[in-house]
Amino acid sequence: MSSHSRVVAEIQRMKRPRSRRRRLAGSFRLQVMLLVGVLLAGMLLAQGAYLNHRKGEIISDQIGQRALAVALSVASIPELIAAFDDPDPSATIQPIAERIRRETGARYVVVGNTEGLRYSHPLPERLGKPMVGGDNDRALLHGESYVSEATGSLGDAMRGKTPVLDAEGNIIGIVSVGFMLDRVAMDVVEHTSLGWWLVALMIVFGFAGAYGLSRHLKRVILGLEPYEIARLAMEKEAILQSIHEGILAVNREGQITLVNQQARRFLGLPPVHAVVGQPIQDIVPNSRLLEVMERGEHQFDQDMWLGDHPVVVNRVPIHHEGEIEGAVATFRSRREIVELSNALNAASRDVDMLRAQAHEFSNKLYTISGMLQLGRIEDAIALIHQESARQQAQMTFLMKHVGDPVVSGTLLGKLTRARELGVQLEIDEQSSLIEPLTVTGQEVLMTVIGNLLDNACHAALQSDRRNEEGPRVRLFFTDLGEQLLIEVEDNGPGVPPEHVEAIFKEGFSTKPGKHHGIGLALVSRLCRENGGAITLEESELGGACFIAVLDRSLCRSPSTGSGPAAATGHDSVMK
Numbered sequence: 001m002s003s004h005s006r007v008v009a010e011i012q013r014m015k016r017p018r019s020r021r022r023r024l025a026g027s028f029r030l031q032v033m034l035l036v037g038v039l040l041a042g043m044l045l046a047q048g049a050y051l052n053h054r055k056g057e058i059i060s061d062q063i064g065q066r067a068l069a070v071a072l073s074v075a076s077i078p079e080l081i082a083a084f085d086d087p088d089p090s091a092t093i094q095p096i097a098e099r100i101r102r103e104t105g106a107r108y109v110v111v112g113n114t115e116g117l118r119y120s121h122p123l124p125e126r127l128g129k130p131m132v133g134g135d136n137d138r139a140l141l142h143g144e145s146y147v148s149e150a151t152g153s154l155g156d157a158m159r160g161k162t163p164v165l166d167a168e169g170n171i172i173g174i175v176s177v178g179f180m181l182d183r184v185a186m187d188v189v190e191h192t193s194l195g196w197w198l199v200a201l202m203i204v205f206g207f208a209g210a211y212g213l214s215r216h217l218k219r220v221i222l223g224l225e226p227y228e229i230a231r232l233a234m235e236k237e238a239i240l241q242s243i244h245e246g247i248l249a250v251n252r253e254g255q256i257t258l259v260n261q262q263a264r265r266f267l268g269l270p271p272v273h274a275v276v277g278q279p280i281q282d283i284v285p286n287s288r289l290l291e292v293m294e295r296g297e298h299q300f301d302q303d304m305w306l307g308d309h310p311v312v313v314n315r316v317p318i319h320h321e322g323e324i325e326g327a328v329a330t331f332r333s334r335r336e337i338v339e340l341s342n343a344l345n346a347a348s349r350d351v352d353m354l355r356a357q358a359h360e361f362s363n364k365l366y367t368i369s370g371m372l373q374l375g376r377i378e379d380a381i382a383l384i385h386q387e388s389a390r391q392q393a394q395m396t397f398l399m400k401h402v403g404d405p406v407v408s409g410t411l412l413g414k415l416t417r418a419r420e421l422g423v424q425l426e427i428d429e430q431s432s433l434i435e436p437l438t439v440t441g442q443e444v445l446m447t448v449i450g451n452l453l454d455n456a457c458h459a460a461l462q463s464d465r466r467n468e469e470g471p472r473v474r475l476f477f478t479d480l481g482e483q484l485l486i487e488v489e490d491n492g493p494g495v496p497p498e499h500v501e502a503i504f505k506e507g508f509s510t511k512p513g514k515h516h517g518i519g520l521a522l523v524s525r526l527c528r529e530n531g532g533a534i535t536l537e538e539s540e541l542g543g544a545c546f547i548a549v550l551d552r553s554l555c556r557s558p559s560t561g562s563g564p565a566a567a568t569g570h571d572s573v574m575k
Contacts, residue, residue, distance in 0.1 A: 036210035041203045060158065063179050064147035067160030070104050071177040072145060075164045080111065083119075084164070084172045090127050093119040108154060110176045111164070114140055119173070126153065131176065139163045139174045149181070156181040246311075249318075249328040250280045250289050257326065266311065266333050289327040292317050296324055397427070403434045406442040407449070411475075414453045418473065423457045428476040435479050441554030444526050445484075449477070451519035452488040452546050459492030459543055472541055483532060484550040489539035500536060523548065530554060 074080065074097065083092035097109040097120035111120045116131045133150035138161070145162035152159075157178035164173035240247060246263030250256055259275050267284060269275050280287050292299060292315045299315040311331040318326040371380035398408040411427065418425035437445060453473065460471035469491070476487040495503055504524040520534075527534045531551030539545035 036206075036213060040206035040210065044199050044202050044206065047199075064158050064160065066104075067106065067158060067177045067179055068145060068147050068162065069160070070100065070106060070109070071160040071162045071175045074100055074109060074111070074177065075162045075175045081164060081166060081172070084113070084166070089113075089119045094121075094124070094127065096120075098122070104177075106177050107157060107180045108152075108176075108178050110178075111173060112136075112176070113173045114171060116140070116174070122154075131174075133159070133176075135159065136161065136174055136176075140171060143171055152178065154178070154180070245330045245332050247328065247330050248280075248284065248287065248289070249326060250293075251326040252293065252324065254280050254290050254293075256280055256283060258328070263331070266331070287329060288313075289315060289329055292327045292329075293324050397429070401432045401434070404437045404442060404445075407433060407437065407445055410446045410449055414450070418453075418457055421457055421461065421471075423460050423471040423473055425453070425457070426472065426474045428474065431475070431477045433477055433479050433484075435552075435555035437554055438556055441556075444530055444550065444554060445486075448486060448523050448526060448548050448550070449475075449488075451523050452486065452548065455519060456488050456490040456492070456544075456546075459494075460490040461492075463490075463492040463543060474539075474541060479552065479555060483552055484554060486548040486550070487545060488548075489541050489545035490543040491539070491541035492543035494538065494543045495536060503536065504534065 077096060080093055080096055083089045086092060093111050097111055100106075101109040101122065108122045109120060110118055110131060112118050112131045116136055118127050118129055118131055121127055132153045133148075135148045135150045138144040138146055140163060143163050143165075146160075148159050148161060150157065150159060157180050159176050159178045161174060161176050163171045164175060166172050240258070240260040241262075243260070244262060246266045247258060247260045248256065248263050249258035256276055256278055259269065259272060263269070264272070264275075269283065275283060280289055286304065288299070288304075296317050298317070299313070302313045302315070304311060304313055311333055313329055313331040315327060315329045317324045318328060371377070398411060402408045402411065415425055415427075453475065456473040457471070460473050463471065472491045474487075474489050476485075478485050504520050524534050527548055527550060531553065532549035534546060534548045537545045537547060
């Protein structure tokens with residue numbers, strides 16, 4: 001059975017019993033049909049209403065222009081113009097106006113003088129009476145020809161008005177031609193009814209199409225109900241976002257189709273909506289997913305860098321019906337493994353310090369016990385005073401020059417560990433770290449100083465100079481300047497020139513065996529993240545000298561040149 005068939009079978013298993021499913025399916029089809037049909041009907045009705053409204057406006061405008069055209073033609077009749085000088089103008093003007101009214105179908109053709117007194121009217125008894133409507137001023141006073149809507153003696157009408165001019169161009173009267181608004185409305189309804197019938201027919205066809213579409217959608221989604229699809233989508237999203245591995249998927253065009261929260265955290269990507277749909281080469285240039293699609297090969301447990309993250313990657317092409325439709329990559333950050341290793345190393349260092357101190361004190365106790373058994377009490381007492389003085393000197397120095405207890409404990413443990421290894425560890429007496437550190441500052445300095453001292457002790461033990469003066473390591477630190485400064489130098493063989501560029505890269509190490517190449521890379525990263533850097537120079541002791549610089553924000557009270565050590569007069573740089 002193919003994967004597609006298995007998916008379909010699983011979906012069928014999840015569906016409800018047949019009878020209830022049919023009811024729900026019918027409901028879903030009805031919902032889709034009603035939704036699409038109502039939307040389509042609403043759009044058609046809105047469009048039809050707008051078009052019919054525009055058509056009504058056009059018809060009304062045409063009737064108004066028709067009324068104005070009739071008025072202009074009446075006002076230009078020479079016989080009518082000459083009649084204004086007759087003793088009885090109505091005798092000539094009334095027959096002319098009535099003849100034109102009957103020919104044009106207008107409700108009335110009224111001709112009046114400059115006083116607005118009628119010389120023509122469909123009702124002869126209204127001759128000689130003032131014109132009604134109050135819309136004659138534009139024609140009589142300003143000589144304009146226009147269309148207006150007003151209520152006259154016969155009712156609401158759309159009028160075309162124009163002045164009557166004599167041979168010299170003087171206004172001697174006015175012509176008003178009117179069509180009743182109720183007749184205009186009837187004409188609009190008559191001309192727009194066909195449009196509404198067409199809209200109704202289109203709505204019927206729209207509902208039929210919506211029904212067919214709902215049936216097709218139901219088949220495409222394999223008969224699933226919307227809530228079932230939503231549940232599957234939520235389950236998929238929850239699984240993708242909860243797994244610890246990062247997931248990145250692309251389609252056949254190389255565009256990102258899926259990225260989960262873990263992948264975004266690993267790679268420092270923007271929100272999902274800004275990533276999905278973008279070319280994979282623009283977001284993660286070295287993902288190699290395009291290569292997987294091209295070759296169709298699976299890649300498992302591959303070490304690589306994605307952005308600035310070292311990761312372990314699995315890449316698999318996506319097949320559908322024998323063709324590659326995309327590819328998906330899953331990856332975990334190696335940095336988590338490194339951080340776990342660092343935590344274990346820190347714990348190991350603590351254990352080593354305790355073990356070294358216990359071993360050293362045990363040896364001293366055995367020595368004192370042997371002296372007492374031999375009766376050499378004075379020698380035993382002298383040894384006790386000697387060790388007590390040395391320990392007291394160390395404690396006094398650390399209490400005076402180091403204001404942070406975590407750093408003091410780290411240094412004390414490293415001194416003990418160095419003595420156990422046979423390395424002469426010197427702390428420059430001009431060193432000072434008076435300001436207490438933040439929690440982050442404690443972790444950073446403990447890691448930086450611990451790794452640098454461990455590497456320096458290892459290097460000093462590898463040098464041939466130990467035959468002359470023994471393995472030596474020198475430490476200097478200060479917070480008296482604008483930054484925190486840490487210098488660690490040794491009399492080891494130094495760093496070969498060909499390794500200078502790679503010494504701070506993760507995984508690179510000159511030490512034999514596995515699980516090396518982490519310490520200096522970690523120190524370098526911590527320095528960069530905390531506003532500083534680490535450099536390599538040649539030591540005065542003959543070996544390597546590592547100089548680490550950190551920002552003073554790691555101190556709780558970052559102030560320059562403050563504290564008791566500022567008054568000692570010591571230089572801030574080891575000579």
